Amino acid sequence: GAVVSQHPSWVICKSGTSVKIECRSLDFQATTMFWYRQFPKQSLMLMATSNEGSKATYEQGVEKDKFLINHASLTLSTLTVTSAHPEDSSFYICSASPPGVLYNEQFFGPGTRLTVL
Amino acid sequence: QKEVEQNSGPLSVPEGAIASLNCTYSDRGSQSFFWYRQYSGKSPELIMSIYSNGDKEDGRFTAQLNKASQYVSLLIRDSQPSDSATYLCAVPTDKLIFGTGTRLQVFP
Numbered sequence: 001g002a003v004v005s006q007h008p009s010w011v012i013c014k015s016g017t018s019v020k021i022e023c024r025s026l027d028f029q030a031t032t033m034f035w036y037r038q039f040p041k042q043s044l045m046l047m048a049t050s051n052e053g054s055k056a057t058y059e060q061g062v063e064k065d066k067f068l069i070n071h072a073s074l075t076l077s078t079l080t081v082t083s084a085h086p087e088d089s090s091f092y093i094c095s096a097s098p099p100g101v102l103y104n105e106q107f108f109g110p111g112t113r114l115t116v117l
Numbered sequence: 118q119k120e121v122e123q124n125s126g127p128l129s130v131p132e133g134a135i136a137s138l139n140c141t142y143s144d145r146g147s148q149s150f151f152w153y154r155q156y157s158g159k160s161p162e163l164i165m166s167i168y169s170n171g172d173k174e175d176g177r178f179t180a181q182l183n184k185a186s187q188y189v190s191l192l193i194r195d196s197q198p199s200d201s202a203t204y205l206c207a208v209p210t211d212k213l214i215f216g217t218g219t220r221l222q223v224f225p
Contacts, residue, residue, distance in 0.1 A: 034212065043217050044161070044205070093160045095213075103149035103168060104209040111160040 002098045003027050006109035013084055014117055021079045021112045023050075023094030029074035030096035034106065035067075038091045050077040050094075084116045121208050123216035130223055136193040138219050140206030143187070150189045152180060153205040155218065161205055165191060196223040 003026040013019050023033055033050040048069055049057040056069035068080040081088055091113050095106040120143040130136045142150070149168045153161035167173045167180040167189065179192040193200055201223050206216040 044215055046212055049212060091158075091160075103166065104213075105151060105163055105166055106207075106209075106213055107163060108153075108160040 002101075002105075002107040004094065004096055004107050004109040006092075006094060006112050008112060009110060010113040010115070012115045012117065015085050016083055018080055018082045019084055019114060021081075021092055021094075021114075023077045023079070023096075023109055025075045025096050025098070028096075028098040030077075030098070031074060033071060033077040033094055033096045035069065035077070035079050036093045036095065038093065038111075044093070047079075052077075081114065084114070086116045089114055089116045121206055121214050121216040123204075123206050123219045125217055126220040127222050128219055130196050130221070132196060132198060132223055132225050134196050134223075136196045136200065136221055136223065138191040138193075138204050138206075138221065140189045140191075140216055141187055142189070142206075142208050142214075144208065144210075145184075145187065147184075147208045147210075149209055150180070150182060151207040151209070151213070152178075152189075152191045153207060153215075155203045155205060157202070193221075196221075198223050198225055 005024045007022045031052045035047045036044045038044050047062045050069045050071040052071045058064045071077040093111040095108045097104045122141050152165040154164050155161045165180040167182045173180045177194045181190045203218040203220045205218045207213045
């Protein structure tokens with residue numbers, strides 16, 4: 001159990017375009033999902049907490065108008081990188097905690113590698 | 118600010134040896150602790166959770182928790198080259214607080 005998927009696994013886009021990344025919980029419902037970004041050889045950085053049916057909570061320094069998050073159902077959260085630029089090239093990873101886990105273990109999706117040309 | 122600290126490594130051990138990875142945390146109120154493994158280019162994978170003082174064993178992995186010393190460790194017995202990865206210590210609050218990770222290299 002506790003499988004989280006992401007789509008696409010990688011994407012290449014031109015500068016100025018928008019890219020949507022999907023995160024799905026496959027065998028559980030998730031009222032909360034988390035979006036992380038990781039640059040090469042650096043630590044995971046939490047970008048935002050995605051809440052089903054309400055607005056996402058963004059970490060300090062993350063532009064909410066650039067990284068749009070929609071958590072429209074209990075199994076799907078999307079991250080849209082708007083007007084992407086080369087500095088947005090990174091590894092984007094989502095995670096979720098299944099209900100019933102005692103201590104909020106988070107399970108991660110496989111990640112989406114974004115390259116902006 | 119709640120913090121989780123790890124030695125960044127790399128920690129190099131020969132195949133078959135015991136690898137010992139350490140983590141300290143600042144919040145005395147923390148109740149649970151996680152170890153994630155992250156291979157290069159991949160996302161983190163949960164390998165151990167520990168909530169009580171003492172040891173918890175799962176196969177070749179043993180997590181050790183000492184709440185009085187605010188210290189949690191991960192031992193990997195009979196280390197294999199396939200264990201070469203970055204190991205992340207994490208403490209849950211309303212979100213996960215990660216250490217910077219320790220890179221483990223197991224050489225044949």
